[in-house]
Amino acid sequence: MDPIHAARAVVDERHSDARAAFLGGSVVTGRRTPTSDLDIVVLLHGAPAPYRASFRHDDWPVELFVHTEASWYAYVEREVHKRRSPLLWMCADGLLLFDIDGVGARLAAEARRLTAAGPPTVSAEEIDDRRYAITDLLDDLSGSTDQGERLFIATELARRTGELALAIGGSWNGGGKWLARRLESTAPGLSMRLHHAVREVLDGQIEPLLDVVDEVLGQAGGRLWDGYKRGGVAP
Numbered sequence: 001m002d003p004i005h006a007a008r009a010v011v012d013e014r015h016s017d018a019r020a021a022f023l024g025g026s027v028v029t030g031r032r033t034p035t036s037d038l039d040i041v042v043l044l045h046g047a048p049a050p051y052r053a054s055f056r057h058d059d060w061p062v063e064l065f066v067h068t069e070a071s072w073y074a075y076v077e078r079e080v081h082k083r084r085s086p087l088l089w090m091c092a093d094g095l096l097l098f099d100i101d102g103v104g105a106r107l108a109a110e111a112r113r114l115t116a117a118g119p120p121t122v123s124a125e126e127i128d129d130r131r132y133a134i135t136d137l138l139d140d141l142s143g144s145t146d147q148g149e150r151l152f153i154a155t156e157l158a159r160r161t162g163e164l165a166l167a168i169g170g171s172w173n174g175g176g177k178w179l180a181r182r183l184e185s186t187a188p189g190l191s192m193r194l195h196h197a198v199r200e201v202l203d204g205q206i207e208p209l210l211d212v213v214d215e216v217l218g219q220a221g222g223r224l225w226d227g228y229k230r231g232g233v234a235p
Helices: 003-015 069-081 087-094 103-117 122-142 147-168 177-186 190-202 208-220
Strands: 020-024 038-043 051-057 059-065 095-099
Touching: 003 020, 003 038, 003 051, 003 059, 020 087, 020 103, 038 069, 038 087, 038 103, 059 087, 059 103, 069 103, 087 103, 095 103, 103 122, 122 147, 122 208, 147 190, 147 208, 177 190, 177 208, 190 208
Parallel strands: 038 059
Antiparallel strands: 020 038, 020 095, 051 059
């Protein structure tokens, strides 16, 4: 069964009274792989929404995101504030499977508007927090001689450096494969440079990773340690 027919079958089986449904994710793009799942957003009038569930339908792994119109807006607002909204992108780029009363078209238009507008501006304080955390990891990497420690320090540095590059570039954030995909357009070549640099760390050479991380840090003001201060919350 092709993904579109499978997705429609899932919605009909689980929520035959749905107002609209989207099929999003890699399965509707040229990036589909043998392990791609069906990311389905379903809009209901009310309960049992909102909820999400993961299960198998025939041979398909399925992730189901079920919302009312009100909960969709509430979840998107919360996610956009974090500059990372899978729900938003599933509706902006996904396939509208059906739309009984127009809610699907409205939400698709709003999703496209929000994604095109871009994420909220990153505060100077958040940039400094990221610089500080990366500086701390760089010091840990320089001081470590344990290959097990270096593995996790290096991979954490790669992730945080990629996220900093996205923040500097005003891009939406992403996790896992979506971090790499966002970097493709925001900082072309950075993902592969980090990949090769991490491999060098595992071979005992930390300098390539230090160089690429410092290059990204330089765009945000460089390493930060001396003078960094954050207030706490009084009990």
